[in-house]
Amino acid sequence: MTPPADSRRDYGRAGRIGVGTPQANPTVEAEFRRLLPVDVEFVSTRLVSRQADARARLVEYLERLDDSLASYGGMGLDLYCFACTGSSYLLGHAAERERVDRAANRFGYPVITATQAIEERLQQLQARRIALIAPYPEWLLSAAVAWWRGRGFEVASQRQVAIARPGDTSSIYELTSADALAAVRAAGDLRVDALLLSGTGMPTLPALAAIQAVAGVPVLSSNLALAGQAVARLGLTLSPLPTPAD
Incomplete structure (x- = not known):
């Protein structure tokens, strides 16, 4: 579990999560917004690549993980969610772990991938x-x-x-x-x-x-698994899923 979030915050008193989502993906933020508890805020960054080839683009998202985290500047995050399964599938588990562990050590907070x-x-x-x-x-x-x-x-x-x-x-x-x-x-x-x-x-x-x-x-x-494991690290549970009538 991560250290307790900062209760002095006006927003995100229970946690502030960074979320990296593929550059054209409209789904991650929409589903996280519905899944996270009200006192947990997420701040997204786009995973970007100029590669035209889909394979190369997905690989670059994870290879540039440090750049994605650096884009937050000095913002205090409690953890970061890498929301792209395809990148992990293509790089393989060992390479994924090496990049994730290196980034977590450099930036000082946990990094969770969707596959993890x-x-x-x-x-x-x-x-x-x-x-x-x-x-x-x-x-x-x-x-x-x-x-x-x-x-x-x-x-x-x-x-x-x-x-x-x-x-x-x-x-x-x-x-x-x-x-x-x-x-x-x-x-x-x-x-x-x-x-x-x-x-x-x-x-x-x-x-x-x-x-x-x-x-x-x-x-x-x-997204359900990633949001669930993220809030679990904050000692929380997901918001109830909306019914179709909602």
């Missing part, structure tokens, strides 16, 4: 056999499957959520939670310990209750 948060939540659920559904092109889905198998999980099934332009990962941001729900329905009977909806750019919260009902097993999304 997902793994922690799966461990809490004692889930070893998982289903993976993600809006990834084949090369990124393969990297994700390899990542989770490398972390000791059995990926019993995998399914792509179709995106408009398969070669362009930014088209993930055109999806809705209804697309995630449709993919879960199409997956059929999931005989697993947990369902992972990977990808911070795919909205899930509006359909999460319906997804849970269809899946019949615990459901994790990247």
